[in-house]
Amino acid sequence: MFSRVFVANRGEIALRVIRACQELGLVTIIGFSEADRETLPVKLADEKICIGPPAPGESYLNMPAILSAIDVTKAQAVHPGYGFLSENVPFVEICESSGLKFIGPSSAVIQLMGDKSLARKTVRENRVPVIPGADGVDDFRQALSEVKHIGFPVMIKASGGGGGRGMRVVKNIGEFESAWKMCQEEARIAFDNPSLYLEKYVERPRHVEIQILADRKGKVIVFPERDCSVQRRHQKLIEESPSPIVNPWLRAKLFRHALRIARAVKYESAGTIEFLVDSGRTAYFMEMNTRIQVEHPVTEMVTGIDLVRQQILIAREEKLSLQQYQVQAGGHAIECRINAEDPANNFMPCPGRITRLHLPGGMGVRVDTYLKPGSVISPYYDSLLAKLICFGKSREEAIEKMQRALDEMVIEGVKTTLPLHRKIVRQPLFLNGRYYVGWLEKALAQGLLEK
Numbered sequence: 001m002f003s004r005v006f007v008a009n010r011g012e013i014a015l016r017v018i019r020a021c022q023e024l025g026l027v028t029i030i031g032f033s034e035a036d037r038e039t040l041p042v043k044l045a046d047e048k049i050c051i052g053p054p055a056p057g058e059s060y061l062n063m064p065a066i067l068s069a070i071d072v073t074k075a076q077a078v079h080p081g082y083g084f085l086s087e088n089v090p091f092v093e094i095c096e097s098s099g100l101k102f103i104g105p106s107s108a109v110i111q112l113m114g115d116k117s118l119a120r121k122t123v124r125e126n127r128v129p130v131i132p133g134a135d136g137v138d139d140f141r142q143a144l145s146e147v148k149h150i151g152f153p154v155m156i157k158a159s160g161g162g163g164g165r166g167m168r169v170v171k172n173i174g175e176f177e178s179a180w181k182m183c184q185e186e187a188r189i190a191f192d193n194p195s196l197y198l199e200k201y202v203e204r205p206r207h208v209e210i211q212i213l214a215d216r217k218g219k220v221i222v223f224p225e226r227d228c229s230v231q232r233r234h235q236k237l238i239e240e241s242p243s244p245i246v247n248p249w250l251r252a253k254l255f256r257h258a259l260r261i262a263r264a265v266k267y268e269s270a271g272t273i274e275f276l277v278d279s280g281r282t283a284y285f286m287e288m289n290t291r292i293q294v295e296h297p298v299t300e301m302v303t304g305i306d307l308v309r310q311q312i313l314i315a316r317e318e319k320l321s322l323q324q325y326q327v328q329a330g331g332h333a334i335e336c337r338i339n340a341e342d343p344a345n346n347f348m349p350c351p352g353r354i355t356r357l358h359l360p361g362g363m364g365v366r367v368d369t370y371l372k373p374g375s376v377i378s379p380y381y382d383s384l385l386a387k388l389i390c391f392g393k394s395r396e397e398a399i400e401k402m403q404r405a406l407d408e409m410v411i412e413g414v415k416t417t418l419p420l421h422r423k424i425v426r427q428p429l430f431l432n433g434r435y436y437v438g439w440l441e442k443a444l445a446q447g448l449l450e451k
Contacts, residue, residue, distance in 0.1 A: 001316055002076035002101050003027060007045065008066055009081030011370045012387065013292070014041040017079045020308040022046070029073045031066055033059035035378045040370045049073055054380045060084045063091050070100060077101035077315060083382065086291040087114055103315040105269045105290050112265060113288040117159045117197050123285045126264040128257045131276060131284040133199035135159075140180055146198055147176060153201035156183045160193030167234060169201050202284070204436040206277040207231065208243050210258040211299045213310050214267045215320040222255045223299050224329040228274075229437045230424065232347070237417070237440065238424065239295040240334040241302050244395065244433025250281050257283065270296075270311040276437075294337070294387070297368055301333035301391040332398040333391045336406065336425070339383040342415035343444075351379040355413035360405035364391040364398075367409075377414050385416060395433070399425060423449045 005021045007014050007030045018028045018041055030045035035054035042048050049069045052059035059065065061084055070078060078100060080086035092107035094100075104110070113119045117135035124130050134146035136159060147154050147170075156179055158166025166187035168179040180196070188194040211223040227243035228236045246254070258273045272293045275283040296307045305327065314320065341347040354375045359367045369386035377385070390405055392398035406422045427443070429435045443449055 004029065004073070004075045004077070005103070005312075006031065006066075006070045006073065006075035006078045007041070007081070008060070008078050008085055009083070010036050010039070010041065010060060010381065011384065012368045013081035013083075013294075015044065015370050016308055016368060017081055018045050020306065020312060021079070024309065024312060026312070029069075029075050031059075031069045033380075035376075035380060039375065040372055047073060054378060056084070056380060063088075063094070066091075067094065067098075075100070077103055079103040079312070080291065082291050082294055087289075089114070101315055103269070103312060105267055105271065109265050109267060110290045113290050115159055116157060116287060117195070119288060120197070120285070122264060123261055126260045128260055129282065129284050131199040131202065131286070133197060135197045136195055137197055138195050140177065143180055143196070143198065144176070147173075150198055150200050153203075155199040155201045156180060157197055157199060158183065158187035158191055158193070159195040159197050160187065160191035165190040166196065202276055202278050204279060204438065205229075206243065206245055207236075207274065207286075207437050208246060208254065208277050208283065209272050209274040209293075210254050211293070211296065211307070212258055212262050212267070212271050212273065213307070213314065213320060213322070214262050214269065214271070215314050216268050216317060217319055218263070218266070219320045220259055220262045220267070221320060221322050221324055221327055222258050223305075223327055224302055225251060225254055226295055226298050228295065229435055230430070230440055231437055232440055232444070236295065236337065238334065238336050238421070238430075239298050240332065240395070240398070241298045242329050242332065245277070245281070247281075250277070250283065254283055257285065261285070261288065269314055270307055294384070295335055297366060297387060297389045298333045298335045301364075301366065301389055302329040302331055303327055304330065331391055331393045332395040333389060334395075334398050334402050334425075335387055335389045336402065336421045337384060337417075338386045338388060338409070338411070338421065339417045340377045340385050340414045341383050341417055343417055343420040345415075347417075348415075349379065349383045350415040351377045352414040353377070354411060356410055357412075358408070358410035359386075360388070360408035362401070362405070364401050365389075365405050366391075371411070385411065388421075399431065420449065 004027045028045045029047040031051040051065045085091045089111045095102040137143045170179045207228045214220040226241045230238035272289045274286040366389040390401035
């Protein structure tokens with residue numbers, strides 16, 4: 001049992017964790033970089049300590065600095081949020097060996113599911129379909145042999161990472177060698193692991209994921225699916241739950257797949273299992289994220305269940321009190337990620353100072369953000385400013401609320417993706433739920449969102 005929690009993150013997720021901890025009566029301590037000294041999470045945490053200069057490698061990714069801060073502040077647990085150290089195996093191993101409670105799964109599970117090739121092998125052994133491909137390919141000649149069996153188009157992916165890095169779609173043999181070399185170099189730089197794997201590229205798929213909670217007793221709860229198919233360069237922009245294309249039959253199959261995977265790896269904590277669904281509604285395992293997801297509020301809105309609170313309770317070794325029958329979608333929710341980027345300039349990041357801010361409100365509208373008037377958007381970190389989540393009794397009602405809330409939202413001083421989101425949620429293909437992974441990039445390239 002612990003009562004003092006160190007928040008090893010920044011921005012909206014740090015604030016989200018702080019609020020959940022304080023509602024549980026836990027003391028929150030945040031480690032912040034010099035660039036984040038005046039931010040809202042630092043202001044609202046019970047205690048705070050500077051962990052270094054603005055650069056992530058000298059602060060939020062600086063394990064010695066963070067561990068020293070944890071020791072000095074006498075924290076008993078650490079919540080990593082998402083990104084940074086949330087899936088860093090050496091960091092979790094140090095926590096485990098020192099008696100510090102890491103609010104997340106074990107280092108062994110993170111390592112297993114973080115290695116995409118091993119994860120695919122584990123999943124396949126537990127009778128869950130994976131996209132046809134070849135795992136753990138390090139040699140180009142071997143890759144060339146494998147790709148001839150798989151057939152084009154093919155997807156090259158980094159074994160040790162995600163987020164679109166070390167990833168390319170290759171349409172023919174002429175492009176393959178240069179794409180392979182680029183992916184290998186990206187993977188080496190981003191993940192210190194040049195190993196790659198190959199997958200058959202699925203045309204016009206849907207990206208559908210299942211949120212789970214699991215306690216140390218082996219109890220697993222699965223949640224209604226989220227559809228994350230509105231993406232740009234493999235980065236999610238809009239998520240919704242339930243998915244417009246998932247019927248009861250497919251939902252039941254996704255639930256069974258998620259349960260098998262969670263039980264096979266003896267998962268404990270909050271996690272997300274991601275699937276690619278083809279046009280015939282066959283679901284293939286893609287990866288598992290062993291942390292809280294950016295888009296977790298979508299699930300919270302449709303179920304009324306606080307996932308971060310549950311994640312903390314599981315870490316305190318409390319048995320899940322939830323029953324599966326209690327977890328149902330009581331409506332529809334949509335989330336838009338608002339980033340400090342300029343869509344008109346190839347989505348260039350736009351650091352600066354917020355000069356005017358108005359956040360929308362009303363029934364069924366939630367905004368997760370760390371912004372306040374005068375906030376400085378640093379060039380050192382992820383460009384996510386806010387998550388706007390709208391809930392309605394139906395998908396149509398949720399869309400209407402989102403359209404109104406996006407029109408009402410004002411963020412000035414930096415360029416943002418607000419204008420793009422306003423256009424997306426009025427596009428016919430989005431309105432009828434027939435969008436797919438790759439649709440947004442195609443629409444942008446064809447100028448369909450400039451009208």
